[in-house]
Amino acid sequence: MNRYNFIRAAGVSLASLLMRDVLFANRHKGPIMNLPDEVTAILGDQLVTLTGRGESWTFKDLVVDLLVQGESIAVEIESPRSSLTAVTLCWKQTGRDNSRILNDHWERTYGDVSWHVPSDSELLPWYFMEHDGRSTIGVGVKTGTASFCYWQVGKERVSLTMDTRSGGSAVQLSGRKLLAAEIVTTKSNPGESPFQTARRFMRTMCDNARMPAQPVYGINDWYFTYGDNSEDLILEHTRMMAPMAEGLSNRPFSVIDAGWFVTSPSLPKESWWGDRLDLPNSKFGDMSRVAERIRKAGMRPGIWTRPLCGSHNDPYSLMLPLVKGRDAQRPVLDPTIPENLERISELFKVYNSWCYDLVKFDFTSFDIFGKWGFEMMRDGAISSS
Secondary structure, three states, rough: OHHHHHHHHHOOOOOOOOOHHHHOOOOOOOOOOOOOOOOEEEEOEEEEEEEEEEEEEEOOEEEEEEEEEEEEEEEEEEEOOOOEEEEEEEEOOOOOOOOEOOOOOOOOOOOOEEEEOOOOOOOOOOOOEEOOOEEEEEEOOOOOOOOEEEEEEOOEEEEEEEOOOEEEEEEEOOOOEEEEEEEEEEEOOOOOOHHHHHHHHHHOOOOOOOOOOEEEEEEHHHHHHOOOOOOOHHHHHHHHHHHHOOOOOOEEEEEOOOOOEEEEEOOOOOOOEEEEEEOOOOOOOOOOHHHHHHOOOEEEEEEEEEOOOOOOOOOOEOOOOOOOOOOOOEEEEEEHHHHHHHHHHHHHHHHHHHHOOOOEEEOOOHHHOOOOHHHHHHHHOOOOO
């Protein structure tokens, strides 16, 4: 993709972020923000500006509809003939100079989440919070979107970019209608702290969360074994730590991290890359027995997996294409192929048959995109090569 066009489409501003009461100026009921002032898109590699106002915007066969639904704005896109890369909504705003924003990350944080004045090129995945010393707002999209969404902010504008690419290529919608995002916002209530507002906003963005019945806590061996683990070491660790939760009915987990399975013959020392994630190595043997011994020691057994690992014997047709960050020695299963999904499902059936109560599913975003989260922040969400 033409990087210059993508930055232009994202609406980058050179000014610092400000508190934006004006975002809600025309909405007297509820925390719904105004409809955007401008809509742009990238069709293939071409930046285009849509015409329209309010709830409907068009460019040739591309139609972007903004549907106010209760306290959210649904963004629906139709593009039957044009290949769609991204759509950006832009709000022209002004505000005060004393506010700070709280950012998040695409997949996990790297010690860089804070209240701060953003840089002019900062991507704000999914949502952001803003506080001016007196009040707080939250601006974001609901979970389960059909695009990668990020916000960018400046003194004169706020923009939301919805990256619709599929596998790094512009999506072909044909006759389908894409629900690219559901925009939600909030404003703090009187006396509410930024933390309280943020907690409430998280529930707004994810109103159907899958929450465990009880808090999940416990131990994991990675940060002292780094893959050089064994059944004996796991049990020693478990027996040492279990008494610290004595008397609690909600028992802690003891998670066996990478290092328990058969590695790839081409990468025998990489404990985090498995050739058979359903076959334990000689350091562990019978994984059902290990789970039972962990339970008898006073903890609940958990196990690590990286189910998108392909075997050295697998055909290339089952793999994701090679891009920067991905190589032939570490073939990654394409999760859009039904055969691979069935294979992953079978892995979890095996772990269940071994009586493990928790599975740590690791490396998901890196395997799919070939990037760590901090690289996605720098380059955009999806690899385009």
